[in-house]
Amino acid sequence: MNAYGDTYEGPGGEADEDAYENGEGRGRGIGGRNDRGDRADKADSERIFAALPPVHGAGFARTWWGRAWLRALEDTALDGQQLKAGRRYARAGVVGAVSVRPGRITAVVRDRDGTAHRGDVLVQELSGEAWDRLVDLAVDSAGHIAALLDRELPPHLVEDAAAAGLELLPGIGDLEPQCTCEAWDHCPHTAALCYQVARLLDEDPFVLLLLRGRGERALIAALQERSTARAAEAAGGETAGVRPDGAGAAEAPESGAARGTAGVSAAEAFAARDILPPLPAPPVPAAAPGEPPSLDTESDPGPDVDPAALEFLVTDAAARAHRLLSGASSAFTEPELTVGQDAVRLAAGAPATWITARLADGSGRTREELELAVHAWGFGGAAALAVLEGRWAPDTEALRRAEVRLAAAWDADDRPVLRGSDPARWTVVGGDGQLRLxxxxxxxxxxxxxxxxxxxxxxxxxxxxxxATALR
Known part of the structure; x- marks a missing residue:
């Protein structure tokens, strides 16, 4: 049973109780343990993640903050062979359930002979004052809060925090290892634990924030409270005769209309949200797009008008409008397409053969080229088409970053031999696979x-x- 009253389940379901009951399960604060009264309940101050399955042929971090976590590990560890062994352990799936608490991550890692070792990695918590400043920074930008709720760590928040002296991401020496194998540096067990935590961070940056001392619910509650206070201040607060407890409401300022100005302020509209009548329900969208009008009339079309082609375009426009009205797509996400891109989009709908032929001719492609473009479109729309047909030469910095990512994606023993066959393209030597950036x-x-x-x-x-997808 741990310091919070929970039983920690290691691999195979065995409880690793002793190490928790001796008090090591508690995180470290600045200058010692942080006994903050505003920390959320036990469920919010400790999260236990089930053991992750083995993984082969893929990197451990795909997000920028996950890679920053691994850089802190790899820049700190003194023995590269230990790190390499830790990566093998993590890939093999021998890291048990991972416990994340303020200031500490813990897991039981088994050697190849079945010997179990408890590994801990300690991270310094932020003080209560530091968290207050961080919440202020997050509330300063609605985009920061939206990104966090979308399980992303906004880089500008991390940069602003660093400028204010608050380091969210660990640096060299910030990941302090402890293991029952009694290694003095990062051993394979604590390294494997860090590699697994990078995978958890990719999915949920709140794991990092919990390590720094705040659980998700406690942090969201603080953000909501601070946002509400800011809104009250913007609305006038006590300076307008209205105190936060609601007293003095009779002395509130006149509305915008009473002052002779157009409309009302956003703060007033928000304050009246509970007394305004609800908006009418949106109309129910049609079950299917409408039928296009028939263009078979007694009048002959103009010399540049093809009625059959025009009917096809009207049908496509009706289908797109129906998707927008039914919520299946958004006008904000509909990309602005060139004529060549739109021709591929239309061809992807498998129109009649004569239409496909006209789309190929109108976009300057052969039938085979259009078929290949449609194939690419199915994997990623305009972005995939640009990679197929476009040519771009990365600048020196982009090329350097790409080569670093290629070198880090595989262990040295598993790394394929790649040849840069073209700007932004790397081909497997002696194979039939290629990567395009x-x-x-x-x-x-x-x-x-x-x-x-x-x-x-x-x-x-x-x-x-x-x-791996290309070679499959």
């Missing part, structure tokens, strides 16, 4: 078939995963 930093898998390169799947942030 998109301008957004994602990797696209290609496979050689009948002497030409064919898109083999959607893009991936990890080049090893993309190449």
């Amino acid at each position: 998109g301008e957004d930093g994602r990797w696209w898998p290609y496979r050689e078939e009948d002497g030409r390169w064919i898109p083999a799947g959607p893009a991936a942030h990890d080049p090893a995963a993309a190449l």
